[in-house]
Amino acid sequence: MSRFEINILGCGAAKPTLKHLPTSQVVNVRDKLFMVDCGENAQVSFCRARLNMNRLGHIFISHLHGDHCFGLFGLLSTMGLSGHTGEVVIHAHPDAEKLFRPLLDYFCRETPFEIRFNAISPSSAEAIYTDRSVTVRTIPLKHRVPTCGFLFEEAEGDRHLRGDMLDFYHVPTYCRTAIKQGEDYVAPDGTVVRNELLTLPPTPAVRYAYCSDTMYSERILPYIEGVDVLYHEATYGDDAEAMSRTTFHSTARQAARLARMASVGKLIIGHYSSRYRDENVLLAQAQEEFAHTQLAYEGMKVVLKP
Numbered sequence: 001m002s003r004f005e006i007n008i009l010g011c012g013a014a015k016p017t018l019k020h021l022p023t024s025q026v027v028n029v030r031d032k033l034f035m036v037d038c039g040e041n042a043q044v045s046f047c048r049a050r051l052n053m054n055r056l057g058h059i060f061i062s063h064l065h066g067d068h069c070f071g072l073f074g075l076l077s078t079m080g081l082s083g084h085t086g087e088v089v090i091h092a093h094p095d096a097e098k099l100f101r102p103l104l105d106y107f108c109r110e111t112p113f114e115i116r117f118n119a120i121s122p123s124s125a126e127a128i129y130t131d132r133s134v135t136v137r138t139i140p141l142k143h144r145v146p147t148c149g150f151l152f153e154e155a156e157g158d159r160h161l162r163g164d165m166l167d168f169y170h171v172p173t174y175c176r177t178a179i180k181q182g183e184d185y186v187a188p189d190g191t192v193v194r195n196e197l198l199t200l201p202p203t204p205a206v207r208y209a210y211c212s213d214t215m216y217s218e219r220i221l222p223y224i225e226g227v228d229v230l231y232h233e234a235t236y237g238d239d240a241e242a243m244s245r246t247t248f249h250s251t252a253r254q255a256a257r258l259a260r261m262a263s264v265g266k267l268i269i270g271h272y273s274s275r276y277r278d279e280n281v282l283l284a285q286a287q288e289e290f291a292h293t294q295l296a297y298e299g300m301k302v303v304l305k306p
């Protein structure tokens with residue numbers, strides 16, 4: 001498994017088609033799994049992607065439209081059957097607990113793990129989760145109901161040891177963990193060997209921005225500036241730009257324009273309206289604005305760090 005990768009489980013819009021499922025993704029950071037949105041059928045796609053349910057501890061819901069959260073009950077119920085232990089935290093708008101708790105109490109009474117809700121405020125940009133490997137922040141979006149995207153920022157890893165220099169200075173093995181974390185080496189005679197002589201800088205940390213349902217908004221630019229990968233919804237093409245405004249969605253061209261303005265490494269588009277039989281129309285329009293654009297598809301794996 002890669003150190004940082006995205007698995008696309010569903011990338012269609014609200015109305016499912018024979019080709020696409022409602023929105024859901026799994027971000028894998030150093031073997032910890034984070035689900036982003038949980039549209040219907042997410043649990044089946046999860047298994048199809050050969051992901052391990054026991055590694056899933058956090059689910060982030062961008063907004064309370066059914067195509068982003070109707071898969072929760074099925075998934076949580078199956079996690080119970082799969083022997084998941086510990087805790088699952090659902091990060092979502094405060095209404096989520098009011099809506100889902102009674103249903104979970106009814107259907108998932110015997111779930112052998114704790115289900116906890118973390119109420120987030122979609123209108124503010126804040127860190128809502130952090131551990132040694134990653135921090136997750138909200139990105140306020142403009143949609144018909146309170147909605148946010150999520151920015152995954154990998155923590156900087158350890159420095160890389162230089163074997164030749166460790167040998168040269170006779171650094172004992174038990175000192176190496178501290179040196180990887182940036183400490184100098186103090187030899188038995190009191191000589192200080194600076195860390196920069198013994199190590200090379202860590203591999204650069206990566207960042208992934210997920211922008212769920214939203215109308216075109218340049219206000220997100222500061223949050224997505226320079227990310228390695230941006231996922232941005234592209235529900236419509238140029239033909240339906242007016243409709244994108246009335247439904248608070250984006251066109252593929254608009255998503256790509258934002259990607260270009262923010263100088264991101266790569267853009268992945270999804271949340272396709274069922275009116276498009278062939279999304280290559282959307283891809284062509286996006287690539288006119290930003291060449292490094294790809295279409296999302298169910299089963300797609302995007303590796304940010306091998």
Ligand SMILES: [Zn+2]
Nearest residue numbers: 013014067213
């Ligand atoms: Zn949606």
Ligand SMILES: [Zn+2]
Nearest residue numbers: 063065143213
């Ligand atoms: Zn929506």
